[in-house]
Amino acid sequence: VNTQCLEIAFNDHRSYRIYIGAGLLAGVGEQIARITQHRAACIITDTNVGPLYLEPVRTGLEEAGFTVSVLEVAAGEQSKDYTVAHELWENLARQGLHRDGLIVALGGGMVGDLAGFVASTYLRGVDCIQIPTTLLAMVDSSVGGKTAINLAAGKNLVGSFAQPLLVVVDLNTLTTLPACEWDNGLAEIAKSALLEGGQLYSWLNEYADDLRKQGKGAVQQAVVRTLAFKGRVVVADEKEAGVRECLNYGHTFAHALENVAGYGTISHGRAVAEGMRFAATLAQEAADVSEAYKIEQNTLLEALGLVEFCDYYPADDLFEAMVSDKKVRNNEMRFVFVTDPGTWKTVVVDVDLLKIHLILWAQARL
């Protein structure tokens, strides 16, 4: 596949590029050297990704003249917390990384969010390069500048808005991606297509099967098209004061589900897919969204292999988790609903109606 490039350009002249291709890891050092004069970098990765992909990135950086250090955290969502963030801060300080130093986040969404947060707060902010190695991180978390760590009280409750300096997507890293991880990316791609409608939506309906079978051309197209959509949303509303809210479609329920099940128990993609199903059902009663839309959405999800969720979780626990989630404003429960592919709105849902739907959802799984 040929390398493709997207540019995220904000109105205040900040901008950064995203390269999407195959076999790009070894060239990252040269790529970075072209956009900054500084030559110190710390690669943050995890115990899954490090053994697989650290060497080409490290060697490429060294050959481009960088002094390189490496910090490896344990793989898994449980590393996305304050104790690990603190260890990283202390290690960066001990290594003497200065304000002009760079952090290179090499890994999936956990590494990207954690390293991005650490970079945005270490010395009040150093530059961060994102090298996502999961489909989810490629189509979602590596672009847009949201960084985060989790609290006991909920997911992503601490973080910052800090755009990366550069994003490099090497599709070859997907060859080692566990099967269950594909769902995570596919759910976000589906979400983007449902929100955007138009070409992205019709393309995804046509190529859902190719994508599910991990065809290389289809995967690259999906990444490029999804990121182009996300880039437009982020440029329009960097700090989620308005339209960026749409990206939370399916996520209110998903976060509650992940929280109640215990972080890392359910894949984010499965949770988001289920969240979109829940939203489409709730939206029929809360916002007059048609049954036809719900069927259309769920058909697409199934075409991507994102089948219905079967495990039971108590409605009360899900409700409590939702209330403590940051998407609650002024004590109103706001939901993003897609009303037709390409059209969405936010709706304040009556808390009693929500509870009924949570009970119905839970009972169906007893």
Place this chain on the structure above:
Amino acid sequence: VNTQCLEIAFNDHRSYRIYIGAGLLAGVGEQIARITQHRAACIITDTNVGPLYLEPVRTGLEEAGFTVSVLEVAAGEQSKDYTVAHELWENLARQGLHRDGLIVALGGGMVGDLAGFVASTYLRGVDCIQIPTTLLAMVDSSVGGKTAINLAAGKNLVGSFAQPLLVVVDLNTLTTLPACEWDNGLAEIAKSALLEGGQLYSWLNEYADDLRKQGKGAVQQAVVRTLAFKGRVVVADEKEAGVRECLNYGHTFAHALENVAGYGTISHGRAVAEGMRFAATLAQEAADVSEAYKIEQNTLLEALGLVEFCDYYPADDLFEAMVSDKKVRNNEMRFVFVTDPGTWKTVVVDVDLLKIHLILWAQARL
């Protein structure tokens, strides 16, 4: 005294006000209600300041229609760390403070830096109101948007740039300020006057004695004039990419001294005053700064009661602490030197020359 008001206005239309007067605490709630529509606030204070000044602030907020919660941390610099930040994050989440909620930082520099950092990262950033209750926080840390926590590796190594929504300086809170705390503020006032020169410098020379005796009029003037200077610097260079660097005058040595002595052992003001003395001595050899300037500077410091520092600390330890400090760039040791009141420059100092001066400084205290 009459209340005075300063406005910090950035080029991109962000702005905030600073009120400086006496007896302003009870009116803070009304003040805040005028600039935001949201009505949830969490006051973060410490075990020294809470018992003295929490009630008027809390009552004022409640009377203005706010739902108010309070989080109190242990007084002292040791609270400015990641475990306390984490407790605050978890508590805010448990209380359900939403993105539209406010954090009110009531206390000295430690509380302001810590609460400011927590506010800027909780839910990726909520608004923060600064109510400084020490002279140091009034003239320095409450304005300008630098937030921070300390690491084992050094002071203020983690933080953010996040401007407050409002700053309210109630000079009456100074009536309970411990004597040793005055030095902290006076050192920053002296630093500002040395950097700014002109009216601020001549005013301070005239009123140094009044100020040392804590005359109310002189204190208000000092706060207003120092903040006006700081505001100009911050507006010109919010993220310390250039001229804001001048505010570090005396601080490279001061941070090393505080670090080697153990945080909280030496007051920041004594350390900064000693840092300016050290800088003026080093500058004679490293930057041809005149003996006359050094004498003039040190005379002002003495007039403010900021006498020479007598305790011994090893030169090697101070050097190590400096190297790990974030003000080192590209492995060069950069210093801010005032060359005459109102004129300053940054100079790259030869590491061997620096070591000699550290040894001389230490030997003089054996």
